[in-house]
Amino acid sequence: MPALVAGCEDVPRSAARRAYGRFGRPMLDGMARQARVWKYRALSDCTRVSGAALVLQPVLYAGTGRIEIGAGVRFGWRESPDFYTGYSHVEVAGPDALVRIGDGVEFSNSVMVKSEGAGVEIGRAALIGSFVEIFDSDFHDLHPDRRRGGAPRMAPVTIGENVFLGMGVRVLKGVTIGRDSVIGAGSVVVYDIPAGVIAAGNPARVVREL
16 A cells, blocks of 8 residues: 555645656745745835846845946746855945946846945846855945045946846956857956856956857
């Protein structure tokens, strides 16, 4: 006689497991994930957000500046690390700060994009890997006597159309990355990268053309 699941006397255990895998787990997954999405939405304090993204992993929108989101933007990728535990952070720290995200941009998990005023622009159809960080500021004056309370240097960041930033890439202030280029995982981008190349390293340098 087949093993039975309590409360399902006519259903073999293997059949119940298959039914849970097909229906029960996706439902629980969706409920748990949606609760986290709502929590970070409630915690978001940026009131100048235009457009809407498909949010699979939670996103926190913070600051007094502007966040512009194009059509078909997506946050979160189930098959990458940190999907169930992390969140993405998009911050426009001052009233003049701007983060502009083009149509069809896809972010993986636990991404941070922060503008203090110079601005960050991410071009159409860019792919942004997990744990990527993009900043338009040093956030602190670099001189040791002015590090607390001094004026940090800022410069705009422009990421071109169809750029692919690998996992763990950091893009720092004043950088332009040309369209279609690929930045290798773990790279730190401190200089401009031309269009149509692969670049990698710290600091990132061109490895070859595509």
